[in-house]
Amino acid sequence: MSHARDPGADHQPVRPSRSRGAGARASVRRRAGAQMAAGAPALPVLVVAGVVSADLAGGTGMVWLPLLAAGPALAATTNGPRGVLCVGLLAAVLGVTLGMRDGVPGGELAVTLSALAAVTLASGLASALRGRRERVLAAVRSVAETAQHALLRPVPSTVGPFQAAVRYSAAAAEARIGGDLYALIPTPHGVRLIVGDVRGKGLPAVGTAALVLGVFREAAHDEADLLAVVDRIERSLARNLGHDDFVTALVAGYPRAGHLEVVNCGHAPPLLVRASGSITAVEPVHPAPPLGLRALTGHTPGLQALPFGDGDQLLLYTDGVTEARDAGRAFYPLAEGLKRHVSHEPAHTLGALHDELLAHVGGRLHDDAALLLIRKPAAHLAEAEEVPAESPGESDLGPAAATPVPEATRCS
Template sequence: MTAAGRFRHLSRWGRWVLLLPFLGVVVVFILDRTSNNPNVTFEPALTAGPALAAVVSNSLWFPLLVGGVTIGEAFGIAAEDRTMSASVHTASVLAIVLISAIGAASVMLRNRQERALADARLVSEVAQRILLRSIPERIGPVRAAVHYAAAAAHARIGGDLYEVVQTRYGVRAVIGDVRGKGLAAVETAAAILGAFREAAHQEPALDKVAAWLADSLGRALHENGGEHEGSDEEFVTLVLVGVRPDAVVEIVNCGHPAPLLLRRGTPVRFLDPPANVPPLGVLEPEDVVAPILRLPLQEEDRLLLYTDGVIEARNSWGVFYPLAERVPDCASADAPAVVLDRLHEDVRRHVGHQLGDDAAMLLLQYAPVPTPGTALAVRSVVHPRAVHDRSTPQGRTD
């Protein structure tokens, strides 16, 4: 966008801010004219004008414009003040010229950095769309929503991962947390997600999916002769969830915080695993044997999956966010996406600032849609005589 275009897009408040350098020049002029001491001059203070112009505007020409106005004002002050030495006037003018040039250069560098940041954000957004794909509002019998916030400044992806897919074995989901941050964590998350998207469709048993992910993670951490930085200490905590067609949920937990079951009319319940299993990457892939927790689902049951960035968020007193206590108030909304938005805002209020760790939340709500066959069976039970009458030829009696 050109400088004129930026100026047109400034808000009303932004346009008033542009008047500050000119206001500063006027103030210096008034102070100099009202000064009763003939040996004191305020001309050197005019250098604040172009310096302030470089701060309040992203236009390259603005510090130069303010510098030109300021130089004219400096000559006006010198013409009025006959007692000011030529050396002071010359030094003031040279300082104004130098600061105007530095201000223009700083604006140019700042604009270049902002463009680079915008490009990085665009790449991050594209990477997120590929790595962390958007979750549909409904996947089979499940309504789903996800909320993800990366800890890295200006980043959209980090070490947390999630995915929900529809398979022949039902709806399957994963949420996980890669140890560490940065590019290495993103690479590991990509390896886990790629393996899950394949294994979820191939393996009928959910524990076998976990073993598949452990094997893929081992290869990803030690590929290329072990050049992956920190591969000896890297691991992944995750939870696998499978909603079977017979309304039974299966959960496999590998060192991750236990999901929460939100069932209407009952207290919030942690779905702890039958046995503790370490995160993936701690054991050899062939030693990963994760038990499966099975639970019958009722309609409108909700499963809240989350990463430790949520429950380890602390306020200024060092108190962790009490998720189990606060989630009932946030879960009063009908839409899963609204529930997660409320939870995220509640966590931010608890912390008082941006979260210091990646935080992901995935909400799955069991809400099966009646199939046409089921609806026909219901109508047949309610109106059996009507069905019999339609099958009997008109005018015939038995």
């Protein structure tokens, strides 16, 4: 590198070439050394060294040679077949040396070395099979992660006029999706979002979550009325769910500036954070059953209108958050945690809430948990009001948006 920057190097063309060649060889040696160090069976070698030390310290009165087989057996759990064979070879050489030193009879030494060779070969086979299973598992995980990302798509930091952030934890080990679902998408009818909780948890509920998200993404673009979006999801679930299955969900839309619509289908009430800092739970004015159970109750959901202005925030969540318990069986106080950590950056707010939630339960959640936070920043208020009246975001709102909402359905 120093020759490449030296202006005088152009007058000595051979020396830089030698330097580059030496540097390349040194780089290759460093990489090879790093690979050897990374794959070196350090712990098995230490075990073999410990057996040798014990034999040397114990003198000729006690023979420790059979314990040398622990080296290749342990190497099978951490290294590949080559590492196992290397440890086995090292143990065999040291075993012969110690056997001759201790005066072990030839027949007994042969039996010990034969057992060591058998353990080494069996450990090498086990290591090869373990490596194969790990490669298959890595491939399966790659496919699963791709499917999970396609289902629960990452939410950008800005969606339409909102800042947004999501935190999701699946109860199933090694999973990134479970029975909780969320989506936040811009549509011709404004930004629309959903947070839901499928009955059950973990991987068995993934199919239902995928069904709900698929119908929501399609209907959110097609239907101008938010209640029509919910009706499409209800009809789809009625055709595909069992009698005991259901989905609690909260669907929201932002059809025009300062106007937020909410439809609550048996879900936990969202928390509304005003620009002044006050936090209130948006309880449903017209309670409705979870999605998939409407035919059993006959109740239909109602549309609830909220003024949502500059600096306001809305936190949607699932019961995996509010029902998380600590060692004393106390629930996590979400509203209090939000009050402590609320900020102008949704990602920072949810990051602090998620960390506090994990600390509350001792590091691992036992139910799927989702948090979705949107915030209306001041910088976008004027832009939202400048949208032409004939734009798709306002011209296709439908009767529900055009008709004034009665005061009984408003929440401040």
